[in-house]
Amino acid sequence: MAETILVLEDDPAMQSFLSTLLKSHQHKVLSFTAGLPALQCLVTEPAELILLDLGLSDMDGQEWLQQLRGWCDTPVIVISARHSEQDKVQALDNGANDYVTKPFSAAELMARIRANLRKTADVRQVFAFGEVQLDPVSRTVQRSGQAVHLTKTEYDILLLLMQHADKVLTHNQILTRVWGKAYIDRPEYVRVHMAQLRQKLEANPAAPAFLKTESGVGYRLTLAATGV
Amino acid sequence: MAETILVLEDDPAMQSFLSTLLKSHQHKVLSFTAGLPALQCLVTEPAELILLDLGLSDMDGQEWLQQLRGWCDTPVIVISARHSEQDKVQALDNGANDYVTKPFSAAELMARIRANLRKTADVRQVFAFGEVQLDPVSRTVQRSGQAVHLTKTEYDILLLLMQHADKVLTHNQILTRVWGKAYIDRPEYVRVHMAQLRQKLEANPAAPAFLKTESGVGYRLTLAATGV
DNA sequence: TAATCTTTATAAAATCTTTATATTGCACTA
DNA sequence: TAGTGCAATATAAAGATTTTATAAAGATTA
Numbered sequence: 001m002a003e004t005i006l007v008l009e010d011d012p013a014m015q016s017f018l019s020t021l022l023k024s025h026q027h028k029v030l031s032f033t034a035g036l037p038a039l040q041c042l043v044t045e046p047a048e049l050i051l052l053d054l055g056l057s058d059m060d061g062q063e064w065l066q067q068l069r070g071w072c073d074t075p076v077i078v079i080s081a082r083h084s085e086q087d088k089v090q091a092l093d094n095g096a097n098d099y100v101t102k103p104f105s106a107a108e109l110m111a112r113i114r115a116n117l118r119k120t121a122d123v124r125q126v127f128a129f130g131e132v133q134l135d136p137v138s139r140t141v142q143r144s145g146q147a148v149h150l151t152k153t154e155y156d157i158l159l160l161l162m163q164h165a166d167k168v169l170t171h172n173q174i175l176t177r178v179w180g181k182a183y184i185d186r187p188e189y190v191r192v193h194m195a196q197l198r199q200k201l202e203a204n205p206a207a208p209a210f211l212k213t214e215s216g217v218g219y220r221l222t223l224a225a226t227g228v
Numbered sequence: 229m230a231e232t233i234l235v236l237e238d239d240p241a242m243q244s245f246l247s248t249l250l251k252s253h254q255h256k257v258l259s260f261t262a263g264l265p266a267l268q269c270l271v272t273e274p275a276e277l278i279l280l281d282l283g284l285s286d287m288d289g290q291e292w293l294q295q296l297r298g299w300c301d302t303p304v305i306v307i308s309a310r311h312s313e314q315d316k317v318q319a320l321d322n323g324a325n326d327y328v329t330k331p332f333s334a335a336e337l338m339a340r341i342r343a344n345l346r347k348t349a350d351v352r353q354v355f356a357f358g359e360v361q362l363d364p365v366s367r368t369v370q371r372s373g374q375a376v377h378l379t380k381t382e383y384d385i386l387l388l389l390m391q392h393a394d395k396v397l398t399h400n401q402i403l404t405r406v407w408g409k410a411y412i413d414r415p416e417y418v419r420v421h422m423a424q425l426r427q428k429l430e431a432n433p434a435a436p437a438f439l440k441t442e443s444g445v446g447y448r449l450t451l452a453a454t455g456v
Numbered sequence: 457t458a459a460t461c462t463t464t465a466t467a468a469a470a471t472c473t474t475t476a477t478a479t480t481g482c483a484c485t486a
Numbered sequence: 487t488a489g490t491g492c493a494a495t496a497t498a499a500a501g502a503t504t505t506t507a508t509a510a511a512g513a514t515t516a
Binding site: 415416419420422423426427433434441443444 | 493494495496497498
Binding site: 071072073085088089092093095096097098099105107108110111112114115118166167168214215216217220226 | 339
């Protein structure tokens, strides 16, 4: 499964079109027609990219974008029927990464999605920290050049942390992404597997330099080693 | 002087138009009409962004892009008279970050340039006062460039104060937002944690320059340092 | 069977709450 | 205006609680 994409689109026909298109490219799709539920979803279920139609019914799309940018820097591609220069400029200055006007070609949209995902990947292209390297293509992990065997769960957690490097992932976010929504009251699952990851990847598991605990919040993978 | 932008454009009229436009927005402009000199220039003189017209005379623009991406990940905005879907997709997949077709509006181009510069500069919305910076996306706080560890409660209080900078927040408001409505008769909770925040963030905790007490009311975060 | 995940128990760490004491701010009075 | 006393605040430190780390046993899966 490729990257998760959240689609916030009012019109059912367009929503269905986008959903089909994205799924045919192996993306996981989170579909929303109203702004508030979409924001709430993003808190627990991080997406790699957001498609936003400015014409929402429950709130203004520009406002939605501003609110989102207060805490989330996931790439946003705005899709809009509004061709006016003012709308474009406002959306881009509100933090949108791209602006596509209807009608658009499916191939172009997908290319723009790839371009914007690449950028995220560029930033996180550093699928490495300290002596550890992760190759998402082969699903393998090396430490100081030596292959390290991770179980599926361990690998999934590590990949998730790396995709959101330097950010805090809450227990709920990790549980939702790795185990599923039904597991949000089992933080001990995360703890046990984090301990395993530290055993396998940290020089001193008792004083981790990269796989950090944020007490009361969750875990964070820091790319630059920090003493304490 | 703002960011340096390299313009690779064949047509003298367009080259001159872009150059004037960019300079009027305080950018430093490196102008080229041929591909090879532009590549050579980028080796020694790094640019923050590249505007590329696909219709070059000495080589194909798509090829130029491929060559560039072999070693350089500076954002590229393609400007082209070619409206065909195939050209767009190819350019984006060759590593372009955006694609603008002629004719375009100057305001839109500038907005797209800002959007593409933003991610390089990683200019997220950060709250700041004095030497302290708070990044809500990564949930981190720095003081004079050094990471400062705040507990969950300390962070929650600081974020709340920053979201309402320069305004007074009463004990009740802070208690309600951070602990919950049941805690409105425990002002001592706030006091203890405010003292902690001052220890960690103020140069002289006993005479705070930013985290101010409003006796009998609550607390205020002032953005501009004040003596007393 | 071997590998992995789940569950449990216990120890350790981090954080929060509570308390005590010192200090400050402020209204009121002489 | 200076002084007095009360209320509000600052702060350290102890105690209590929550959260986390870790090992290891049991359950599950392939």
